[in-house]
Amino acid sequence: MDFRPDPGDEQFRADVRALLERHLTEELMLAGKRRYAPKQAQLRAWQSALFEAGIGAGHWATGDGGAGWSGRQRLIFDEEAARLHAPYINVQGITLFGPVLNRYGTEAQKERFRAQVLDGRAIWCQGFSEPNAGSDLASLRTSAVRENGGWRINGQKIWTSQADIADWIFLLARTDPSVKKQSGLSFFVADMRSPGITVRPIISIDGQHHLNEVFFENLIVPEDNLIGAPGQGWEVAKFLLNDERIFGSADLPALLGLVDRIAEIAAVERRDGRPLYEDGEFRVRFSRLEFEVEMIRMKILEIVSGAALGGARLAVVGSAIKIQATETYMALAELATWALGDMGPVFVPDPERSSEGPSVPAHVEGVTTKYLYSRAASIYGGTNEVQRDIIAKAPFGW
Amino acid sequence: MRFDYSDEQALLKDSVQRYIEATYPLEPRASHVCAAPFDSQRWHDLAEMGWLLAVVPESHGGFGGPVEAAIIGEQFGRGLVAEPFLGSGVLALALLSACPNDPPVADLLVRAGAGDTILAAAVGETGGRGWIDLCSATVAQRDGGLLLSGTKTLVLGAPHARTFIVSARVDDADGIGIFAVEAHAPGVTVDPMPLVDGTSAGTVRFESVAAVQLADAAHGHAALVAMTEAGVAAIAAESVGIIGKVTELTAEYIGTREQFGAPLSQFQVLRHRLADMVVAGEMARSALHVALAAFEQADVSTRARRFAGVKGWTGETLRRVTGAALQTHGGMGLAEELPVGRFLQRMLVLDAVLGSAEDNWRRAASNA
Secondary structure, X not given: OEXXXXXXXXXXXXXXXXXHHHHOOHHHHHHHHHXXXXXXXXXXXXXXXXXXXXXXXXXXOHHHOOOOOOHHHHHHHXXXXXXXXXXOOOHHHHHHHHHHHHHHOOHHHHHHHHHHHHOOOOOEEEEOOEOOEOOOHHHOOOEEXXXXXXXXXXXXXXXXXXXOOOOEEEEEEEXXXXXXXHHHEEEEEEEOOOOOEEEEEEOOOOOOOOEEEEEEEEEEEEHHHEEOOOOOHHHHHHHHHHHHHHXXXXXXXXXXXXXHHHHHHHHHXXXXXXXXXXXXXXXXXXXXXXXXXXXXXHHHHHHHOOHXXXXXXXXXXXXXXXXXXXXXXXXXXXXXXXXXXXXXXXXXOOOOOOOOOOOOOHHHOOHHHHHHHHOOOOOOOOOHHHHHHHHHHOOOOO | OEOOOOHHHHHHHHHHHHHHHHHOOOOOOOOOOOOOOOOHHHHHHHHHOOHHHOOOOHHHOOOOOHHHHHHHHHHHHHHOOOOOHHHHHHHHHHHHHOOOOOOHHHHHHHHHHOOOOOEEEEOOOXXXXXXXXOOOOEEEEEOOEEEEEXXXXXXXXXXXXXXXXXXXXXXXXXXXXXXXXXXXOOOEEEEEOOXXXXXXXXXXXXXXXXXXXXXXXXXXXXXXXXXXXXXXXXXXXXXXXXXXXXXXXHHXXXXXXXXXXXXXXXXXXXXXXXXXXXXXXXXXXXXXXXXXXXXXXXXXXXXXXXXXXXXXXXXXXHHHHHHHHHHHOHHHHHOOOOOHHHHHHHHHHHHHOOOOHHHHHHHHHHOO
């Protein structure tokens, strides 16, 4: 163990920051600061800008079209992106599907999909959960039956973020109902414009449209849309989910963004006639959460450096960080909303989508909606209860 | 930055682990209060292996640094080491080695590191709760010497100490200095305060006692900060060891104890409690890493905020985890013959030393 800072990291940080500053427009930064539900044009614009900067997917290997960043460099990028209010990236494409393609895809599949993920032409969504397969994902029922050199897919997905704006979906379907439930699954991709796909919006408690139901009715996909071998779907999904827990659910940019936002709110709002920033109770709550974010950052650093991945810890550490990071995230969103005082319960819809919302100061925008949607964090990616089941089982073998 | 052990660090970890497992089995104690007498053989063992010098910088004849001290602390936590390592090996030595006045400092370091003399840090006072600037003890010039007066509380290892390292306000200067006082000097009274975990402490009263200056009023505060940082890191490391050990004990217990016709481990509410203990252990380790990284932090206020946060988080987590372990053991958790309760006793000590979780969250907030 050695905790001396690496001068190479600081140079990398400066370089990434300069690159981000050059490519972030005012509009993108405003979107990044408000963090309402992502929009297709913004996802494309930001991904295309990153691609132009040569860091479309910095953490992918150079041979795969990435910049070959180490885990630590990826984290530095996330920190700097958060500080500069960079908007969302298409996590489903860059963080989740891309590594699966690189690992399990054929050369032809890489050729076909990679460039479009990298330059933002293709926005991706994830078709895993189903009405009867949420936490118990392996029970999913969507079926894929082989016919005429392709597959016929029938079934339904739910809670599909960004299905309404996605060009492509990756999904798990059951290709062999006769074997153990985990062994009968396969991993497919489908063009969202295919006949046989219908998307229905689910409006969430924040009044926004992030989530959807996706229906497959006799959707036909060619053989080449199967990633990995038939029956390999669960293995692929586990590979993807482990990364999702660390870089998706433990969303460091979102945590850092909220810390910044709370400091901004506390500088404006007041309590007992004094600036909120001077309030002892507020300061204790805030310092505590700021410390938690630093601790989570340290845990992610430990994970990406590979040190936490030995033996029994491998199985628990992804779940542990998911639980801690989502709990901290929800607590931060709650504190931010509380800090707004009388403005806390005001419903402020996304000004880019609705001109009918109330007129409020900039520090109020996107806070309460974020709190409401933050409640999804302990549910998605496997509920925190499922993570606890995974942890309790792993090291002790019960 | 690297998180895995170097070859030397792995060797150190193995040898501490072996020593602790051989020397400190978690056997029942007949009676806990004062039942862990100071064992001078063990103390000399620790000295001989060089572990007493872990918090002393290499420039002062020590070895390693915060990481090595953390490796030792974690294993000591697992074994509930009863010797005053935290008080004498960490707090007193970190305080002493941060004082600038050679030769008295060098002389004490050599003797303490060899195990020939035992030091105790006498810095806390009633109501201070880890606030190092609360200091009403004073020192004054009299007849060419220095005379120190005041009362210090929760002095770890006080009944065994041969020399006290004491903080006191310097009469004609605006600041706190650090002084060495011999335990047998006239005017020193030690009221032993046995602690609930079987370790020893005391309230120490100094009445016009001869003192040797180790740091003047311009340098005392910095030395106390260095002591606090080393202490917080050591407590965080010991806590990682404790949390790991009680989690293992609890897992073992619910894997074997049966009720309602099934092992307790089949009950989801208990499995989830255990999972929460595992998460707490992972995050406590990250809190320790925050402390170790904070030693490299140049900004004074960020640094103070980080160490206070580590103490706050660690104290809270330790309470939660040792409490959960006890609850999961049912009535057996309260029995002295099971080791699990002793970790809860140790928690009370670790939480109070250098101020409780709440005191430290407030301290973190004041440096935000």
